[in-house]
Amino acid sequence: MLVGLGHLDLVCRDLDASLAFYGTVFGPLGLEPPFLVPGERGEQIHYLRFPQPGSGSLGLRQALVDQEFDLYAPGLHHLAFAVESRGEVDGVHGRAALAGVEILHAPRLWPQYHPEYYATFFLDPDGLRLEVAASRDSRL
Numbered sequence: 724m725l726v727g728l729g730h731l732d733l734v735c736r737d738l739d740a741s742l743a744f745y746g747t748v749f750g751p752l753g754l755e756p757p758f759l760v761p762g763e764r765g766e767q768i769h770y771l772r773f774p775q776p777g778s779g780s781l782g783l784r785q786a787l788v789d790q791e792f793d794l795y796a797p798g799l800h801h802l803a804f805a806v807e808s809r810g811e812v813d814g815v816h817g818r819a820a821l822a823g824v825e826i827l828h829a830p831r832l833w834p835q836y837h838p839e840y841y842a843t844f845f846l847d848p849d850g851l852r853l854e855v856a857a858s859r860d861s862r863l
Contacts, residue, residue, distance in 0.1 A: 732782035740848045741783050748818045792850040801852035808857050809841045815855045816843040
């Protein structure tokens, strides 16, 4: 039986900037400091673990090739994080705005997903689209 997502690794143009961004924006929600693991090409993978045991982690590693992210190219479209409350969505939005990243959508209800689906969308330092949502049923 599939029980969830173990981890997701992102390749970053500027690893230090991405570590600072994810720590600032998601650290107050319990995202743990990096746990280092050697990558297959000699790079360090910085795993930022989610606060609940077994809830997964986000891996960040330095890019070895410079390439712009393209939202509609094959690969990742966006990454959605689930939080417990609308206040947490608002807090993430505020910290992302203070970090100077591009905000795509301020927090609001998205009833087309679920009547109580409340989310914000913004870009990380590499232009990856991130979503943070609170809903009684955040499964899509």
